[in-house]
Amino acid sequence: MTSVATIELTAQALLFDMDGTLVDSTTAVERTWRRFADRHGLDAEAILAGSHGQRTAETVARHAPPGADVAAETAWLVAQDVADTRGTVAVPGAAALLAALPPHRWALVTSAGRELAVRRMAAAGLPLPEVVISADDVRRGKPDPEGYLAAAARLGVDPSAAVVFEDAELGLEAAHAAGAPAVVVGPHAGPATAGLPRLADFRAVSVKATDSGVRLALPPV
Structure with a gap:
């Protein structure tokens, strides 16, 4: 051999x-993006599939519903991430x-x-x-x-x-x-x-x- x-x-x-x-x-990231998806009625799996390696604001801009405040949603997501590092x-x-x-x-x-x-x-x-x-x-x-x-x-x-x-x-x-x-x-x-x-x-x-x-x-x- x-x-x-x-x-x-x-x-x-x-x-x-x-x-x-x-x-x-992984577990913390998935929890946060699933909260975001639930918040807007979005497909969490689609968000997770394209979010890895990308800045939060860019992922939000890609998936947020029309009219959403991207800056505000990004700040909400970041706060969720900072508060939740379990796992x-x-x-x-x-x-x-x-x-x-x-x-x-x-x-x-x-x-x-x-x-x-x-x-x-x-x-x-x-x-x-x-x-x-x-x-x-x-x-x-x-x-x-x-x-x-x-x-x-x-x-x-x-x-x-x-x-x-x-x-x-x-x-x-x-x-x-x-x-x-x-x-x-x-x-x-x-x-x-x-x-x-x-x-x-x-x-x-x-x-x-x-x-x-x-x-x-x-x-x-």
């Missing part, structure tokens, strides 16, 4: 998405991986707002990095590369020298548009995942800090 080799990567910085990548917030946990191995990284070598790039990012990372028992780029910090959300470009700039690295960890199609498209190599976390199998290394979770990932960045060893999947 042919063995599959471990994948080795080097990077000056690591850029992480949050929901579905570092944090499993939010870290993706296995994420805590150990982040603890092994030098603080100036990683950033969080999330489609959640800053307050929600703080709440969910805390609920999952994960630290916040020095650089957090949230939905509040960009004009255009994923798949636009603005967030990843901003994170790389804040860390003082070229995007091509960073590695992005993402679980959603929109986020992977954003990484590609930013010129950053990416690793898929989880089972998503859209077009943007073609040819990319993949992780089920972070438990078997090893990391070593170097003078110029980090060296990663990813297990075969």
